[in-house]
Amino acid sequence: MKYSSLCSLILFLSLLAGCGKEVPVLQKLEALPAQGSCKIAVLPFLDKISYPQGGAIVYKVFFSELVATGRFQVFPEGDIQELYQQLLIYPIQQPNREQLEMIGGRLNPDLFIGGTILKMEERKQGDYVDTELTLILHLYDGKSGQLLWSTYHRRLGSEYQQIMHLGRINSITGLARRMSQEIIADWLEQGMTTCTE
Amino acid sequence: MTRMAVQLPIHKGQEKNLRALPFAELCLALLIVLFSWTGMASAQSIAFFPLLDLSEDPNGTNGPLTEKVRQELLNREKTLIPAEEIMNFLVRNRIRTLGRLTSYQTSLIRKELGADLVLQGTVCQVDEGDTPLLSLNLQLSRTSDDQIIWAKTEHLYYSDLTSLLGLEDPHNLEDLYEPFFTSLFATLPESSDLGGKAIDTLNIDTVIISPNYLRPGEKVSCKVKMHNLLNEEAIQPQLVLSVSGQEYPLILDEEGYYLQTSWPAEQEAGFYPITLKASWPSGIVQQGVVGSYSVDVQEAGVELHLIGTEHDGEILFSDKLLIIPKLLEPEPITRWEITVTDEEEEAIVIMAEPGHVPRRITWQGKTSLGSIAPPGNYWITFKVWDRAQRESSAEAAVQFRPDGPEILVEVTQDEERVTVDLDNIVNLPLIFWWAKFYGEDGNLLKLVQGSELPVSIELEGSSDPEYKIQCLLTARDILGNQTQKNIPNLFKLAESEADFEDISIETEWIEEF
Numbered sequence: 001m002k003y004s005s006l007c008s009l010i011l012f013l014s015l016l017a018g019c020g021k022e023v024p025v026l027q028k029l030e031a032l033p034a035q036g037s038c039k040i041a042v043l044p045f046l047d048k049i050s051y052p053q054g055g056a057i058v059y060k061v062f063f064s065e066l067v068a069t070g071r072f073q074v075f076p077e078g079d080i081q082e083l084y085q086q087l088l089i090y091p092i093q094q095p096n097r098e099q100l101e102m103i104g105g106r107l108n109p110d111l112f113i114g115g116t117i118l119k120m121e122e123r124k125q126g127d128y129v130d131t132e133l134t135l136i137l138h139l140y141d142g143k144s145g146q147l148l149w150s151t152y153h154r155r156l157g158s159e160y161q162q163i164m165h166l167g168r169i170n171s172i173t174g175l176a177r178r179m180s181q182e183i184i185a186d187w188l189e190q191g192m193t194t195c196t197e
Numbered sequence: 198m199t200r201m202a203v204q205l206p207i208h209k210g211q212e213k214n215l216r217a218l219p220f221a222e223l224c225l226a227l228l229i230v231l232f233s234w235t236g237m238a239s240a241q242s243i244a245f246f247p248l249l250d251l252s253e254d255p256n257g258t259n260g261p262l263t264e265k266v267r268q269e270l271l272n273r274e275k276t277l278i279p280a281e282e283i284m285n286f287l288v289r290n291r292i293r294t295l296g297r298l299t300s301y302q303t304s305l306i307r308k309e310l311g312a313d314l315v316l317q318g319t320v321c322q323v324d325e326g327d328t329p330l331l332s333l334n335l336q337l338s339r340t341s342d343d344q345i346i347w348a349k350t351e352h353l354y355y356s357d358l359t360s361l362l363g364l365e366d367p368h369n370l371e372d373l374y375e376p377f378f379t380s381l382f383a384t385l386p387e388s389s390d391l392g393g394k395a396i397d398t399l400n401i402d403t404v405i406i407s408p409n410y411l412r413p414g415e416k417v418s419c420k421v422k423m424h425n426l427l428n429e430e431a432i433q434p435q436l437v438l439s440v441s442g443q444e445y446p447l448i449l450d451e452e453g454y455y456l457q458t459s460w461p462a463e464q465e466a467g468f469y470p471i472t473l474k475a476s477w478p479s480g481i482v483q484q485g486v487v488g489s490y491s492v493d494v495q496e497a498g499v500e501l502h503l504i505g506t507e508h509d510g511e512i513l514f515s516d517k518l519l520i521i522p523k524l525l526e527p528e529p530i531t532r533w534e535i536t537v538t539d540e541e542e543e544a545i546v547i548m549a550e551p552g553h554v555p556r557r558i559t560w561q562g563k564t565s566l567g568s569i570a571p572p573g574n575y576w577i578t579f580k581v582w583d584r585a586q587r588e589s590s591a592e593a594a595v596q597f598r599p600d601g602p603e604i605l606v607e608v609t610q611d612e613e614r615v616t617v618d619l620d621n622i623v624n625l626p627l628i629f630w631w632a633k634f635y636g637e638d639g640n641l642l643k644l645v646q647g648s649e650l651p652v653s654i655e656l657e658g659s660s661d662p663e664y665k666i667q668c669l670l671t672a673r674d675i676l677g678n679q680t681q682k683n684i685p686n687l688f689k690l691a692e693s694e695a696d697f698e699d700i701s702i703e704t705e706w707i708e709e710f
Contacts, residue, residue, distance in 0.1 A: 057322070060334045086488065129356075171330055
């Protein structure tokens with residue numbers, strides 16, 4: 001092998017390593033609803049972090065990404081909040097199975113998505129920002145409230161950096177968006193059926 | 198307009214027919230189609246609501262960015278409902294939270310503002326300083342069926358735009374606007390199919406169930422307030438509540454505000470969902486769970502553990518008593534109360550708090566007013582109330598013994614010897630005692646110590662009538678109470694008893710010295 005070819009191969013492999021994909025860790029406890037996962041109610045995310053409004057920001061971003069796929073019918077956030085008020089569920093608490101059943105009885109979703117933000121950090125480093133986000137998302141049955149799938153995902157904004165500063169994610173919103181896309185893509189890859197299927 | 202819109206597919210599917218048309222007519226038809234399509238797009242009015250700003254607080258607003266987004270939409274030739282009308286709508290309908298409109302509110306926007314679409318958004322992050330950052334989330338909903346048809350989150354940090362030469366690097370927030378909004382609105386639909394039909398939903402405004410936890414047979418009351426009906430005919434459905442297979446019709450209350458009904462709770466313990474059924478004259482029946490209540494048939498039960506010193510089957514303490522309440526049937530508790538009652542059945546301590554049972558309570562022998570309680574027997578009563586207001590209580594007795602041991606000293610003498618008898622007149626065992634006897638010249642005559650009393654101590658006597666023996670006496674009981682006495686002259690015990698002085702704390706260090 002010529003020297004130049006060897007150099008090209010090494011460069012190619014190093015680029016591949018730089019683009020290494022950190023896939024979300026999905027645990028399937030039960031099968032998703034047989035009728036598909038078209039109508040989805042996203043429950044307020046819980047956060048165990050000090051980042052101000054961290055849970056609310058990730059919620060908005062994830063919600064948007066779910067809608068942006070164009071493959072789900074997502075219930076408005078306001079409807080979920082209104083039901084929380086009526087059923088006396090605090091937004092900082094995860095509804096129990098009976099409460100999920102009641103919400104399901106009102107909205108008739110196929111799936112509930114709930115989440116917990118475990119870590120959310122932003123640290124300025126010169127011209128860039130080191131971002132880190134760790135979260136767990138749960139998929140519950142829209143009728144019974146039973147936990148079906150659970151996804152753990154952790155990423156750093158610097159992991160997306162390619163050449164120089166390109167690709168690096170410098171905001172927690174950007175990182176949440178990218179991670180939401182990865183989680184949704186993984187769910188679809190793992191067999192989640194949507195409104196369009 | 199609808200007819201023209203339908204003709205659009207013909208443009209592709211029937212080329213031969215179009216070719217057959219005269220050129221002028223063809224141009225005219227195309228122009229009409231073009232204008233009508235543009236007109237349809239721009240005619241879709243958008244109600245753009247002020248932005249929720251999460252960088253401020255959970256209910257923050259951002260006026261400047263709201264105005265900027267509004268301007269960007271107008272630059273893209275969107276038809277917007279005037280901002281004043283939006284503000285009036287928010288005030289009129291008492292909408293205090295931005296960024297999360299309900300389906301009902303979206304329907305109201307269609308009815309009151311005539312908007313086809315609703316655009317609401319959230320500022321996730323914003324930094325207007327030297328290192329500008331902007332993160333914005335927008336959602337577009339269709340008012341005809343309350344569906345969210347488009348949503349996007351856009352984020353931009355100044356270093357995302359920096360270049361090698363740094364010629365056009367952003368320095369403030371405004372420098373981010375152009376690339377930011379270009380990207381944000383890149384996928385915003387030019388027009389949307391407005392043919393969606395609203396899903397039939399129960400427009401419930403408020404539900405009040407009282408109480409949520411109750412005993413068998415107690416009265417459950419449920420009040421429901423429905424949103425105003427949006428249909429033109431204002432046809433009211435018949436509303437009933439269904440619980441455990443029983444139906445209870447809802448009746449308008451005296452104020453005409455709530456629909457309400459009540460019924461006796463079930464006899465069996467359990468969780469009972471309440472379903473609202475709406476029967477429309479058309480025969481359609483809608484239903485949904487509006488709440489629930491739980492019937493509790495068993496009290497929590499409580500027992501008390503007192504951590505003190507046990508003696509003859511009784512608990513005693515002198516300094517601190519640890520009280521550990523424990524639920525026998527653990528369940529959520531709404532409130533608890535502790536009382537300490539003296540021998541005359543008078544409560545000297547009363548303390549009550551809402552919430553969970555404390556892991557432990559320390560009583561330092563003080564009354565609720567802060568004074569030290571007198572020594573004696575006390576009864577500690579701990580009560581808890583569960584969510585159904587069932588009361589459980591436990592009681593335990595305790596002896597408060599804050600005083601030190603009382604040592605009786607008796608002296609008998611003759612010419613040859615002096616006998617000192619010591620006795621513990623309080624029925625509480627001692628851990629130790631010691632007595633030191635000093636002669637007139639300060640020499641230590643005798644040191645005696647032990648843990649049991651009574652005891653008889655013999656000292657050498659003297660024929661000198663002025664002869665004096667000083668005694669230092671210390672005793673500590675099992676509660677840690679300590680007595681220290683200095684008797685200057687044992688022979689004048691009766692006279693000087695009133696002059697006994699308590700010794701200040703005597704340390705081992707001083708003794709050894």
